[in-house]
Amino acid sequence: MASKAAGQRRRPTQERAKATREHILDTAARLFGERGIANTSTNRIAADAGMSIGTVYRYFSDRTVIVxxxxxxxxxxxxxxxxxxxxxxxxxxxxxxxxxxxxxxxxxxxxxxxxxxxxxxxxxxxxxxxxxxxxxxxxxxxxxxxxxxxxxxxxxxxxxxxxxxxxxxxxxxxxxxxxxxxxxxxxxxxxxxxxxxxxxxxxxxxxxxxxxxxxxxx
Structure with missing residues (x-):
């Protein structure tokens, strides 16, 4: 029973993680298009995405990985x-x-x-x-x-x-x-x-x- 409950809790977390990841990518895509890749830092991506830089690094180790x-x-x-x-x-x-x-x-x-x-x-x-x-x-x-x-x-x-x-x-x-x-x-x-x-x-x-x-x- 506990295992089933854990699975039910994990699914929304996984869905949120996927949504967060896509949000970072979408934000980066927009900024790269507007500013160029070289002129867009991970800090700028985090700020425009409305999250901390630590959250961005949780999903992507650096800008190259995002590209x-x-x-x-x-x-x-x-x-x-x-x-x-x-x-x-x-x-x-x-x-x-x-x-x-x-x-x-x-x-x-x-x-x-x-x-x-x-x-x-x-x-x-x-x-x-x-x-x-x-x-x-x-x-x-x-x-x-x-x-x-x-x-x-x-x-x-x-x-x-x-x-x-x-x-x-x-x-x-x-x-x-x-x-x-x-x-x-x-x-x-x-x-x-x-x-x-x-x-x-x-x-x-x-x-x-x-x-x-x-x-x-x-």
Whole structure:
């Protein structure tokens, strides 16, 4: 009986701890976006979060850990959106599917535009979570290509995946910058999706034989 009561007491504590942790991260994200990472101390984060510096240190040992957590959270959200857009089972052309994928990622980047700018300015690529994230993204794109084109040469698919990621996501990152308005962003992403979609659909037609219908993801 005592054990059950202890469990009931612990759950609200765990929920409060999670909420406090997220509050610190949200506060840090806002401050990093407004002031930059280098100009935002843990003391400033604690003050804006309405808590003591000791409470912040209870959850994060230093500012670097907070930055790493924010980057990991951003990449996790991007991966989730990308996965949902790729594996939405609706009938779609390659252009439509690519546009949906790129727009889903752009929406996450735009929603966190100030933080993204601060992370790009303040985080070294190879000390960030991006090298661990990129292989998962490559796997998602490679699975998509196999779904559309069917089984094929593994190395060729690796190269196609590399080209698709570098073309598509370079455009998304640039179009998601604060300087772009919604119309400009949509136009840039749609044009990129057209280029990628036409390329993949031409490859699908070539593999299927002249005059064969281009496969659609189902």
């Amino acid at each position: 790493e957590e924010l980057l990991a959270r951003l990449l996790e959200n991007i991966e989730k959106r990308a996965t949902e857009s790729i594996f939405d089972r609706s009938d779609a052309s390659m252009h439509e599917l690519t546009a949906r994928l790129l727009n889903s990622i752009a929406e996450e980047l735009v929603a966190n535009a100030l933080l993204v700018r601060a992370l790009v300015a303040g985080v070294q690529f190879y000390s960030s979570g991006i090298p661990e994230f990129e292989p998962r993204l490559r796997l998602l794109i490679k699975v998509l290509l196999i779904q559309v084109l069917g089984p094929g040469d593994d190395h060729e698919y690796d190269v196609m995946t590399f080209v698709m990621i570098n073309t598509g996501f370079s455009a998304v990152l640039r179009a998601s910058a604060i300087e772009f308005d919604e119309r400009q962003r949509r136009e840039a992403i749609d044009m990129t999706a057209h280029m990628i979609g036409d390329w993949i659909e031409a490859e699908a037609a070539r593999r299927s034989g002249a005059g064969a219908p281009v496969p659609r993801l189902r």
